Amino acid sequence: MVVAGVAFSMNQASAQSGGATGYAALNGGTTGGAGGQVVRATTGTQINAALCNRASASTPIIIQVEGTINHGNTSDVSGSSCDVGSTLIDLKNVSNVTIVGVGSGAVFDQIGIHIRSSSNIILQNFTVRNVKKSGSPTSNGGDAIGMEAGVRNVWADHLTLEASGGESEGYDGLFDMKNDTKYVTLSYSVLRNSERGGLIGSSESDTSNGFVTFHHNLYQNLNSRVPLLRGGIAHSYNNHFTGIVESGINSRAGARIQVDNNYFEDSKDVLGTFYTDERGAWEVNGNLFDNVTWSSPGSENYPAGPNVQSTTSVAIPYSHRLDRAECVPSIVAATAGANRGLKTSDGDCSAQPPTPDPTDPDPTEPDPTDPDPTDPDPTEPPGGANLSLASGAGADGSSKAGGTSYGNVRDGDMSTYWSPSGATGRISVKWDSDVTVSSINIREAAG
Known part of the structure; x- marks a missing residue:
């Protein structure tokens, strides 16, 4: 690793994370496949x-x-670490998985995603459309x-989920x-053109679910x-609801939901208990109702x-910043949905680009192995001072193969290198105090 001169503090950068928000950040957190092998897929198979x-x-x-996943390119595969199928993407009895759309975008066309008896799953930056049951x-x-x-612990983020009709259309x-x-947590996503948005609990007796956050959708x-x-228990904040035909947030069978700074527009009965006498409750704060009928x-x-009015109180156990309700339509329009650059709100009604996410090297990069188009020769080490030497940095990691050293990544010698003892590993370069740098150049030993 060769480091040459400008503008970021290493401590600040390491503290930034585009990681899970809301309830998905609790119960040990949701990191998906962080630290694992990165695999490229263009088919369901x-x-x-x-x-x-x-x-x-x-x-x-x-x-x-990347590309379109459909029935034509999805087949069953055997293995001891999976239980998959040919008609859906099945995450059954698994954990620590990230599925992320990259490049020109990913679309699951008439192929649904099923998560069963699994934990620590991240779904990010793709479209699922027109999944049918008939x-x-x-x-x-x-x-x-x-x-x-x-x-347990699913973060669904920057997705577009859509259909082309209701139950009568399949x-x-x-x-x-x-x-x-x-x-x-479901965040920064678009749900549209369907009879049914989604549910928590399949029947009035299925009340064992909860701790779900919906924000900026x-x-x-x-x-x-x-x-x-x-x-x-659920939490809905900074969502934009428009064109809701029959009913919106339907709290039933003892459910409790906190509803904060949402924008409800051109809709009917956007909050309440509907189609049952088993009532639920809600706490409301700062919402705007624009042409809503009741x-x-x-x-x-x-x-x-x-x-x-509020009918209960809900204690939300995580920190979050609320955009003002009046700017929710604009901030959601600028950030929500797949293939939009993973932008998020800064909590003050402005969109911002994604911060570094340890669960995903760069989901917006078309190909992480491609050369940097701004660098005429990305294999050539940059000029300037090697700050990992000049500033007395140290290096350590998770493991090292025989004949390699952690210090080789920062010694300025392109003929020495570090390799983990197994298929994957972690390497760190550390300073005693903040160091301002302009670039970090990482090279494989082969060049």
């Missing part, structure tokens, strides 16, 4: 093979996906993304959680279930408006 070729079902892996082809019970049976939910699913042209909650209360129909 390659995704299955990446899962099945791991040393174990918990071996960390980052699967970078008609042809079918996949995942008609759910774009579905979770069930003891799922579609079901866009984002469903049931049967003891906990610690989930666009809910557009949906009939209902935005979401439907049966039991459990039905009259009655049996199995308990809208929160028009005079929306």
Whole structure:
């Protein structure tokens, strides 16, 4: 590693993280495949093979996906570390997995993603569309993304989930959680053009789910279930709801949800308990209602408006910054959805580019092995002082192969190198105090 002269503090950079937010950041956190092998996939079969070729079902892996994944390029693969299929992307009995769209974008076309009895999963920067439970082809019970049976810690971020109709056209939910699913965050995503947005709990008796955060999402042209909650605790903040036809946030069967600084527009009955007498509750703060209509209360129909008031209190156990409700449509438009550059809100109504994320080397880079177009010869070490020598840095790591040394990464000698003792490893260069640098050049030993 050769380091030459400008403008970032190493301590500040290491503290920045585009990692999981909301409830997915609790219960030990959600890091996905951080530190694991990075595999490129352009077909569903390659995704299955990446899962099945791991040393174990918990071996960390980052699967970078580009192109269209469909039934024509997805086949079953055998392996001891997976339980996959040919009609869906099945994350069953696995952990420590990241699936991220890269390059020109990733689309799962009529192929749903199923998470069952799994934990520590990151889904980021891709589109899932037109998943059907009836008609042809079918996949995942008609759910774009579905979770069930003891799922823990899922972060779904910068996704676009969409259908082309409702149940009569063969579609079901866009984002469903049931049967003891906990610690989930859906952020900076677009859910649109479906009869059903999503649910927490499959029935009034399935109340073992919860601790779910929804923030900075666009809910557009949906009939209902935005979401439907049966039991459990949830938090919805800084979301933009528009074109909700029948009902929006439906809190039932003892569910409690905190609803903060959302923007509800051109919609009906955006909050309440609907289609049941088993009521839920809500805490509301700072929301804006723009051209929202409310039905009259009655049996199995308990809208929160028009005079929306809190009916419970919810203690949110994580820190978060709230954008003002009036700027939610613009900030969500600038940040939400797949293939939008992974921009996020700065908490003050402005979009910002992604910060370094240890779970993903660079999901917006078309190919992490491509040369830097701004560097005429990226294999040539940069000029200037090697600050890892001049500033007295040290080096350590997770392991080293015979004949290699941690210090070789910073000694300025291109003929020496470090290699881990296994297939993957970690190397660190450390200073005693902040050092300002302009570039970091990392080379494989082969050049």
